[in-house]
Amino acid sequence: MSVFDASPRTAVSGRVRELVRRIAVEAFGAAEAEVPIPGFTVFTDRRLDDPLAGIRAALLVHTVAESQLTEYARAARASGRxxxxxxxxxxxxxxxxxxxxxxxxxxxxxxxxxDPEPDGVRSFRTPCAYWRCSTCDGLVTDHGPFEGNPANSEDGHAKGCTRHAAEVQAWNEGWEH
Ligand SMILES: [Zn+2]
Structure with missing residues (x-):
């Protein structure tokens, strides 16, 4: 999908993303920054300086949208659907x-x-999150906080990544005290 994709769904999805960013700025104290889109010289993307404000804003939109699902279903039933x-x-x-x-x-x-996977497909794979480490630029596979030690739950940091090393050290020290 390119930035030129103009299907109505894509266009409105873009507007919702924009709205979430604006809520993060207006209600949760984040600031927006322009970042270049890889492979483009003219186009830039907008990002929040605080991704946690983005989570708060997205949750707000999610909650409002969820209550609208119910409201519109009642309206649909009321009108004979x-x-x-x-x-x-x-x-x-x-x-x-x-x-x-x-x-x-x-x-x-x-x-x-x-249930999106009613046949229990989910149990056959281990879910994980992927992100690029802002310190070492490595693509990290994140198995979640269950295991505790970041050395075992995050794969993909570059060798010598200072952030990962510090997190592992903090975890080890937490065990010693
Ligand atoms: Zn790293």
Missing amino acids: SWDQIADALGITTDEVAVVGEAAFDWLVCGRAP
């Missing part, structure tokens, strides 16, 4: 569930979102 039609708008298909209307009601009224 069926739960099957609501399921269709939600993108629930019979590949996932036998009765789509029931799945829509389960989701929006009972608060049970459909």
